[in-house]
Amino acid sequence: MDDLLTIEDLARVLRLNPRTVQNRRPEDLPPAIILPGTKRSRRWREKDVARWLAELPATVVAPESALDSFPRRGRPRKVV
DSSP, rough: OEEEEEEEHHHHHHHHHHHHHHHHGGGGGGOEEEOOTOSSSSEHHHHHHHHHHHSSSSOHHHHHHHHHHHOOOOOOOOOO
């Protein structure tokens, strides 16, 4: 039988606060299981969470030259 994660366990795996996980939309989280006899008690299978994490896109880091093309916010600096 698969181990089921509570919201605290899922938050620890995702490195988020449990309240943040609770406030997320269900589409932004791994697929959950609703326990029979309850309407709100959600649990997550470890293998579903692992698969969901593996399918997430890798973070894309913009090159430094791309960041220079955006206008800077605030007051312009003096040119020396």
